Amino acid sequence: EAEVAQSPRYKITEKSQAVAFWCDPISGHATLYWYRQILGQGPELLVQFQDESVVDDSQLPKDRFSAERLKGVDSTLKIQPAELGDSAMYLCASSPKDRGESDEQYFGPGTRLTVT
Amino acid sequence: DAKTTQPPSMDCAEGRAANLPCNHSTISGNEYVYWYRQIHSQGPQYIIHGLKNNETNEMASLIITEDRKSSTLILPHATLRDTAVYYCIVRALYFGNEKLTFGTGTRLTIIP
Numbered sequence: 500e501a502e503v504a505q506s507p508r509y510k511i512t513e514k515s516q517a518v519a520f521w522c523d524p525i526s527g528h529a530t531l532y533w534y535r536q537i538l539g540q541g542p543e544l545l546v547q548f549q550d551e552s553v554v555d556d557s558q559l560p561k562d563r564f565s566a567e568r569l570k571g572v573d574s575t576l577k578i579q580p581a582e583l584g585d586s587a588m589y590l591c592a593s594s595p596k597d598r599g600e601s602d603e604q605y606f607g608p609g610t611r612l613t614v615t
Numbered sequence: 616d617a618k619t620t621q622p623p624s625m626d627c628a629e630g631r632a633a634n635l636p637c638n639h640s641t642i643s644g645n646e647y648v649y650w651y652r653q654i655h656s657q658g659p660q661y662i663i664h665g666l667k668n669n670e671t672n673e674m675a676s677l678i679i680t681e682d683r684k685s686s687t688l689i690l691p692h693a694t695l696r697d698t699a700v701y702y703c704i705v706r707a708l709y710f711g712n713e714k715l716t717f718g719t720g721t722r723l724t725i726i727p
Contacts, residue, residue: 502646503658541702541717544660552658555714564666594713606658 503607505591511613517579520610524573530554533566533576533605536588548574565591581614589613591611619703624722633690635721637703641683646707648679650688651715652699659702659717662688698725 502581504523504539512518524531524579529550545564550571562568563582578585587609592604620638627633634677639648663670663677665686670677676689690697702720 532714534715539719541719542715543717544714547714577662593657603661604659604713607679608656609658 501580503591503593505589505607505610507610508608509611509613511615512581514583517577517580518591518612519575519577520589520591522574522576522591522607524591525595525605527570528595528605530591531568531574531591532594533574534590534592536590536609538587538588542590545576557591576615578612581612583585583614584589586612586614618721619705621703621721623719625723626724626726626727627693627694627710628666629725630692632696633693633723635688635690635703635723636685639686639705639726640686642683642705643656643707646677648686649684649704649706650675650677651702651704651713651717653699653702653720654696654699659715662701670693672682678721693723695725695727696721699723 503525510518526600531548533545535545536542545559548568551568564578566576573609588609590609591605592606594604616656647664647666649664651659652662653659663672664679665679667679667683679686698721700722702717704715
């Protein structure tokens with residue numbers, strides 16, 4: 500069964516350093532999402548792509564976060580500089596373009612970021 | 616999208632049916648009820664969704680009240696692998712509204 504791939508699975512970085520996460524969605528999935536999940540809370544959407552275009556980045560802290568999906572396939576989320584409050588799980592999800600009513604999102608295993 | 620209210624935690628004995636409630640009293644006519652779950656250290660997993668009719672798949676059943684103000688997710692024969700946080704999400708389906716708005720969910724623990 501096809502899965503969403505994410506790397507790295509774990510990342511420890513010092514505050515003020517730059518960090519990047521990578522996501523490879525399920526083949527053929529046009530929509531890609533990045534969510535952030537703080538411990539004890541549900542995931543929160545950071546950015547949504549439709550192919551290579553950003554559909555929703557209203558919750559992305561644009562002063563330090565950036566996301567790209569240049570060829571409409573895999574995606575990178577970057578934080579520069581990292582702050583202590585960025586410690587969280589970063590989840591990538593994808594869904595097919597013609598998903599009809601189901602609109603199921605498929606999540607990857609996540610990248611757990613710890614900022615020291 | 617409408618807000619949802621779920622109990623923070625529940626226990627269920629292994630082999631018994633687990634019934635997880637969700638209140639969504641402000642739901643609109645075009646909003647669907649979705650359930651996802653998140654097993655520890657994994658990404659969320661889709662379970663089931665419905666509009667107004669009861670639904671069943673290989674994982675669970677979804678019972679939506681006639682007034683649609685609440686619903687219940689039923690895991691018919693709970694196993695230890697069903698221990699997870701379960702999220703009830705209400706949202707309308709239209710382009711540009713694909714994001715899932717998660718609450719804090721219900722932490723379900725299956726007791727051996």
